[in-house]
Amino acid sequence: MNRLGTGLAAVVMALGAALGCGGDDPDDIEFEVACGNGIDEDGDGLLDCADPDCAADALCTGGGGPIEICDNGFDDDGDGRIDCGDGDCSSDPSCLL
Secondary structure: OOHHHHHHHHHHHHHHHHOOOOOOOHHHOOOOOOOOOOOOOOOOOOOHHHOHHHOOOHHHOHHHOOOOOOOOOOOOOOOOOOHHHOHHHOOOHHHOO
């Protein structure tokens, strides 16, 4: 590879590292990918709307803070209550059965 090609490859690798692209390893995720799937993609112990990575996600901004998804088995809003046990879900159709 010539000097230009080598330099370009180094720039691309540095840019990828700066953007959080860790290469071929899928475990190198550094932020939440989907804010409503109940999975902690970045491994920081915070799920979906409880993760600051999702603070601006439309799914999480109801009322200015994280919202409880009432049928996924997780404490989405971080208040210690899950789904129908959370007062935020008292009028949700999935909790009125």
